[in-house]
Amino acid sequence: MAFDAGMLSCVLSELRRTALGARIEKVYQPERDEIILAMRSYEGGKRLLINAGSNNPRIGFTGVQKENPQNPPMFCMLLRKYLQGAKLSEISQADFDRVAYLGFDTRDEMGFECRRYLIAELMGKYSNIIFCSPDGTILDSIKHISVQVSSVREVLPGRQYFLPQTVAKQDPLPPAQDKKNPLHIGEEDFRTFWQSSPADKPGDKWLVSGFCGIAPVVAGEIIFRATGWTDTPISACRGAALWQEFQAVTERIRQENFEPCMILRNDRPVEYSFLPLTQYGDCECRRFESAGAMLDSFFESRDREVRVHQRAADILRLLTNAEARIRKKGELQREELKACEMGAEYKKYGDLITANLYRLSRGERVAEFDDYENMREDGSFAKIRVEMDPRLTPAANAQRYYKKYAKTKSAKVELAHQIALGEEELAYIDSVSEALTRAESPTDLNEIRDELYRSGYASRMKAYVSHKAHTPEIMQFLTPDGMKVLCGKNNMQNEYITHRLAQKGDYWFHAKQVPGSHVVLVTAGREPTDLDFTTAAEIAAYYSKAEGANIPVDYTLAGKVKKVAGGKPGFVIYHTNWTAYVTPDAEKIASLRKVK
Secondary structure, eight states, X not given: OOOOHHHHHHHHHHHHHHXXXXXXXXXXXXXXXXXXXXXEETTEEEEXXXXXXXXXXXXXXXXXXXXXXSSOOHHHHHHHHHHTTOEEEEEEESTTSSEXXXXXXXXXXXXXXXEEEEEEEXXXXXXXXXXXXXXXXXXXXXXXXXXXXXXXXXXXXXXXXXXXXXXXXXXXXXXOOOXXXXXXXXXXXXXXXXXXXXXXXXXXXHHHHHBTTOOHHHHHHHHHHHHSSSXXXXXXXXXXXXXXXXXXXXXXXXXXXXXXXXXXXXXXXXXXXXXXXXXXXXXXXXEOSOHHHHHHHHHHHHHHHHHHHHHTHHHHHHHHHHHHHHHHHHHHHHHHHHHGGGHHHHHHHHHXXXXXXXXXXXXXXXXXXXXXXXXXXXXXXXXXXXXXXXXXXXXXXXXXXXXXXXXXXXXXXXXXXXXXXXXXXXXXXXXXXXXXXXXXXXXXXXXXXXXXXXXXXXXXXXXOOOOOOOOOOOEEEEOTTXXXXXXXXXXXXXXXXXXXXXXXXXXXXXXXXXXXXXXXXXXXXXXXXXXXXXXXXXXXXXXXXXXXXXXXXXXXXXXXOEEXXXXXXXXXXXXXXXXXXEOOOHHHHHHXXXXX
């Protein structure tokens, strides 16, 4: 799984067809290693995303809306200064490598026309976005590489830009590679190279190590098509078949005959490429009309999870520690509760001592009595031994056991109450953890922090300052029959739509007995159709912890949903409801969502 040179060729081909001549309207930098260029051409508005992150570097059109910081970073401000209003007039690729050049026609400080370049180096941990003047002088970059980091290639304002392949291997530069260009090799050279390679080396690894710009998945596809297996050694490959499949892939790149596809296993994306992948026989191969749509589909959930883990490290740590603490406390309380089962025995000992006071005296350590509750087969009673405190009188020993009995009796009630409180707190922590999976922006995470702050976790959140209350940005959907559906992304939003926005005649939905979003079907005086009910139930099931098919979803009139007195945010009670069983479809729900 990699954004290789072939995938870059596919994306740049799409850009040439639809974006050449487009004007840049706005520049955004929603993440520290990612920029978005909003552009407009004859075909309408488009958003070009360039990601220089070490995990998922890529470039391509995107339809995903992201929240931008209130104060744009300096790199974003520089691009706005020089690129807003500029025309995209050049799109090229550095040989067959993961470096894209975007040339923009703009004006310099004196008002003269000039061309500036935005260079996207998409090379894993070496990825970068570099902005250059017409003569190749670096104006700025999204990642600075100083002389302390690399003495060979500095990437700083004022330095001259040159391709990373022209320097020797030295971190943090991409390793210098002595590889062949797959687009420039002929059949004779290919066969010679193949015959001179180690016979026991797997064919896919030979392609990756011998040719530049080929990802392991593409190399495995070439070998699979030639031999029927992905890891066939070179000695078992037939040269003619191998060259034929190799040439078919390279010719597809030369002719720009791309077919973006994504491999899904159990509806989860596992791989993508610029050509159909046949090596995953037991998986679905889904094709897309554009590379941008495919990349959006593949990376949307993956990027969100990565960003949430990065930005919500403090919340995750707090929830993990709190859960461990409550579970440990609960185990100790259950052990104490189990020990309280001895309460009946303590009362029995007190009764036996009281009934036999006439024959007991101070100083006895053990007393033996007839156990009237345990009769033998011969009619006699079993004996029971009771430990005595020799310092106390027999009557005082009886009172000692009665006190133990009374203590266990009250402890059972209190321990049961404390265990129930612990279970409620665990359920609340589970709901917050589930809400983190739905967080889409820093605002969503701040709402969760505020919620935890107001729920009594402020002492565990170092240097946290509560934010001013604001109107939550809840998710909105439109059913196929035109009715609006509101959906909360966390407990604060759930409480807001259930108790503030929902009217008595609206319908309220929630996945049955699992943490999830509150969903409200806004009726606005109309009677919902069966499709409206089903759609709202599917949204509630999708945005919950429930998985699989036929998920039960409770629904009732919003006026019948009440807030738990003294309960945590988002916790409600209802007594009259219906239950629907639905199987949510991610693509269908995404298509119904309204984007602000």
